[in-house]
Amino acid sequence: MRGRLGRECVYVPSCRFGLFVALRHWCPPGGRVLMSPVNDDVIFFVLLAAGLRPVQAPLNPLDGSIDVDAVPDELWRSLSAVLTTNLYGNPDDAPRLRAKCDALGIPLFEDGAHAIGSEVGGRPVGAWGDAAVFSLSKHVGAKAGGFLSCADPGLREALEKTCEDLLLPGRLTAELAYAVRPYAEAAVRGLRLRRAAWATMRMLGRMEREEIRMPLRARDLDRAVAAAPDLTASDSWVRVDLHDYRLRSGGLRLGRIGRKLDHLDEVLAACRAGTEQLLSTRWARQGPGRGRLGEVGGAAGAGVAGAGGSGTRQVAQPLFRVPLFVADRDASIAALARRGIVVGYLYDPPLDDYAGAGFTDLSPDPEGARWFARHALPVDPLRARQVIDVLEESGARPAEAPGGLEPTRG
Numbered sequence: 001m002r003g004r005l006g007r008e009c010v011y012v013p014s015c016r017f018g019l020f021v022a023l024r025h026w027c028p029p030g031g032r033v034l035m036s037p038v039n040d041d042v043i044f045f046v047l048l049a050a051g052l053r054p055v056q057a058p059l060n061p062l063d064g065s066i067d068v069d070a071v072p073d074e075l076w077r078s079l080s081a082v083l084t085t086n087l088y089g090n091p092d093d094a095p096r097l098r099a100k101c102d103a104l105g106i107p108l109f110e111d112g113a114h115a116i117g118s119e120v121g122g123r124p125v126g127a128w129g130d131a132a133v134f135s136l137s138k139h140v141g142a143k144a145g146g147f148l149s150c151a152d153p154g155l156r157e158a159l160e161k162t163c164e165d166l167l168l169p170g171r172l173t174a175e176l177a178y179a180v181r182p183y184a185e186a187a188v189r190g191l192r193l194r195r196a197a198w199a200t201m202r203m204l205g206r207m208e209r210e211e212i213r214m215p216l217r218a219r220d221l222d223r224a225v226a227a228a229p230d231l232t233a234s235d236s237w238v239r240v241d242l243h244d245y246r247l248r249s250g251g252l253r254l255g256r257i258g259r260k261l262d263h264l265d266e267v268l269a270a271c272r273a274g275t276e277q278l279l280s281t282r283w284a285r286q287g288p289g290r291g292r293l294g295e296v297g298g299a300a301g302a303g304v305a306g307a308g309g310s311g312t313r314q315v316a317q318p319l320f321r322v323p324l325f326v327a328d329r330d331a332s333i334a335a336l337a338r339r340g341i342v343v344g345y346l347y348d349p350p351l352d353d354y355a356g357a358g359f360t361d362l363s364p365d366p367e368g369a370r371w372f373a374r375h376a377l378p379v380d381p382l383r384a385r386q387v388i389d390v391l392e393e394s395g396a397r398p399a400e401a402p403g404g405l406e407p408t409r410g
Contacts, residue, residue: 018148031080037350049234061368091120094128271318274381283324321378
């Protein structure tokens with residue numbers, strides 16, 4: 001990963017753990033961090049656990065990226081840092097955010113969990129921020145691990161020391177469970193036992209999300225926020241969907257991660273091909289003055305993701321998920337489920353609507369995020385042909401874009 005990014009990288013057991021380490025290193029207690037409201041709630045709770053105040057940004061409704069021009073000047077001046085999301089692998093406008101942060105003298109953090117192969121401004125995602133975090137559970141498919149990269153190579157030892165101080169000892173039972181999990185999942189898929197497995201987990205109290213967002217538990221969260229910065233106090237929120245997020249990794253995990261990384265370029269090529277297929281459908285969107293969501297100029301230094309221009313060839317990013325936009329998302333999810341295609345990575349409602357003003361500063365313009373969160377149907381580009389067939393057969397209608405933003409082809 002050092003070779004891919006041209007930066008020092010520190011292995012961490014999860015992306016969320018790496019983000020906590022970065023936030024604690026660079027941000028003062030009580031600092032205000034601009035972030036996307038269309039994001040995993042776990043990331044929101046990581047910011048709270050680090051003793052920081054999340055500030056929700058306005059979004060471009062057609063690609064879910066931070067709308068730099070819609071952030072008021074007075075809001076910029078109040079910030080201690082900016083955190084990108086690169087949602088589904090489509091990059092935020094990192095070159096402009098980098099310039100804004102430099103002018104303000106604050107750090108830029110890049111969350112590249114979905115964007116391990118994406119580029120912006122002629123550089124890979126993760127090569128713009130003071131620090132960046134990546135997941136090895138997404139494109140790599142290792143279901144464990146991540147890494148933290150930093151612009152200043154002199155900080156590597158300090159970051160490693162912080163990680164060591166926060167890691168919990170590995171457990172043999174956790175390693176064994178990790179080793180057998182792929183075989184158990186394959187058996188569940190092969191025997192079509194997903195519903196039975198979910199019902200069993202719910203009966204045993206292991207289902208932590210009945211809805212898209214986990215329960216907020218405001219009274220308990222108040223106490224956790226008062227104890228911050230403290231990862232342990234916020235553990236019941238930060239661990240959701242990944243209880244091993246801060247365990248020291250053993251040989252079984254590291255071995256599988258290494259084997260999966262050997263095939264990363266093959267996976268990225270397949271994701272790029274599937275993304276191109278999905279972007280050619282009537283459910284894909286493009287915004288005024290930009291290329292289609294998920295595209296990047298083919299010429300070197302062609303600018304931000306989706307930026308067009310004479311003489312540049314548009315090529316697809318290898319998106320982790322491609323957000324199509326449908327009028328009735330629930331109906332489309334049900335149609336896909338009937339064919340064994342599960343839709344995940346939904347982030348609805350936006351974080352400010354979910355958490356309220358008690359735990360976050362509300363977006364100055366929330367409608368873009370609301371539209372995106374309500375209509376985006378994130379689908380796996382590796383199953384592009386199957387998804388297209390299902391949506392065509394089910395008669396899924398494209399969502400009508402917000403007023404004044406209806407895209408044009410050409």
